[in-house]
Amino acid sequence: MKREEIYKEIGLIDDTLIEAAEHSGSGIEVRKKRVSKKWVALVACLVLYSTTSTALLATEYYKNQQTEPYIRYLTAESMELQPVTHFDVDKFLKALNTNNNEYIYIAINRLIETFNDQKLREKALHELQPFLEHENQKITDAAAFAIDILSKSFESPYIVHLEDGSKMFTLFNNYSDYGSQNVLWRIKDNVLEEYFHFSATAMYIREIIPSPDRRSIAVVMNSNKSDFISIINVEKGMHSPELVESARVKYGAQKQLDTWIRTDHENYSGLMNIAWEDNDTLQFEAALAYGGTEIVETVTVTYQISKKVMGVTELIESE
Template sequence: MEDQEIIHLFLERSQRAIIETKNKYGAYCRVIARNILFNYSDVEECENDTYLAALDAIPPHLPRKFPVFLGRLTRNIALDKHGYNTAKKRNREFEFMLTELEGCLASPRTVEKEYEAGELANLISQFLYKTEVRARNIFIRRYWYSDSIEDLAVRFNMSSSKVKSILFRTRKKLRAYLDKEGGLPVKREELFREIGSIDDQLIEAAGNCETVKGKRGISKKWIAALVACLVLYSSTSTVLLATEYYKHQSQELYIRYLTAEDMKLEPAEEYDAEKFLRALKSDNEEHVYIAINRLVECFNDPKLRIKALNELKPFVANDNKKIADAAAFGSMFFRKIIKTPIYINWQTAV
């Protein structure tokens, strides 16, 4: 359903508005919430609160860019919940990200600058429009979408140290710009919230930016690392490791997948990629996790690797971090292989 049709449902106060919003943007909202919050129950509650907040806001508010509107609601609700949680329940990665913003704050001895509503966000938007596109998108992906340093390194095809360097320089320039234009914020949460109100066009552009294609080929070290990981994933021990992992996760909440035939995923004598593609629809998360890992082995087949890449994409935003990480690795690998094809004989490699 198109965004304008969903907004029309909100205007009619139809309960279908929430259903259609969840169907189209549920995974998107969960990713934003999960980057800020620590556990699944908080993420699920934040997602539901986002739909209710949208129902309250429309009308009178008519969002021009519906996904940005939803992301901003999710972000603010998650930030409030993060502040409410005790230290033990907080997301350490997000806490570390907030400490990065402290370099843009005023000294504790400085008199706090009082901003009009939206004034600080407008200044940050003006600064970002003047910033080089890549540095701008990295900054927004980090401090609006709350992406990890590792995710940014993959998305922009650079090392983690390079990402940190770009972020450091951008924060330094932002601090100088705000200081020159009227003053610095005092609280890091205030700055984070104001970044959430920057122009929709900036947020949308950063959200749509694809992985940057680097000019360099895949280094020998990178190929060796990938091969080593693939050999590990293709071995029988993958099943045992995944089983052991889920034995210790019984107390954690998970959403269920679409009901499908329960499948056995022990390695067969002949590799059957279609079996693992079918297994992605299983309601057994252990099977889904193993199937994602085993699908990486089909990269020698050009047709299958395109199909596998498309099938893995939805799992990158999965609520189960183990499954999401496996899907992210598989997707990253398939994209690199498509750019630089290599061939490995698994019967001799394993």
């Protein structure tokens, strides 16, 4: 079927307009006016449908906002519920009584910060109890974790127990599909502190892996584009370079590949099979990206903490 016949079939043009177009020798492109009533009606229906659909989608969106909190990335402003310059416990306690699940979820996690004040901690514990039976699983899990910390049980699998008796963890555990808040918290000698805040590029903490002697931790982080990993020797208070980008630069130099570092510090690389070989050496596999993602090299990376030595070798896949 010719294009003109298709347009005519759906009512976009009529016979008179086709004849005028053919007569002009310029095909269908000369049509300018004689639009059929059927087309006008179709357009009107589409506009009405689009408007109605948009309204329905907006209604459904706001409905879901109230029932299922989904946060892709936590900003300083969103964690405060409103801009303030200091920790305001009353604000978070009041947020527990709202109908906004996102506010409730944020407030539950922030109330963990009452740990160092006995009266506030006991008050938060009391207010959090009902949320153990909340209809939303994310809120229930957050309440269980907060209560575990504030009651000083420290039985949650999200807590890493270290050799010096300290406990390391993140707040907002798995709040996003990508991971947890990119801040490490530590409780040592019965005091809670914000231990380390990673850069904005490493937006999420995916995993904390303690060394066999539990004196160091490997922290696996990611954005929605890249993977990152660093080692923190908690006992000595020392921090390694970010190892994925370090490996990408080192291996790129070995193979004479483009090793430019992006201004946003994304590496477009991934890592897997992370394991401690011993208390001093971490090993993992990485897919290192070059030239954007035009070239991807699969390698094995080892890093020795005491000597600050990195080895990067090509990973040979077994058949």
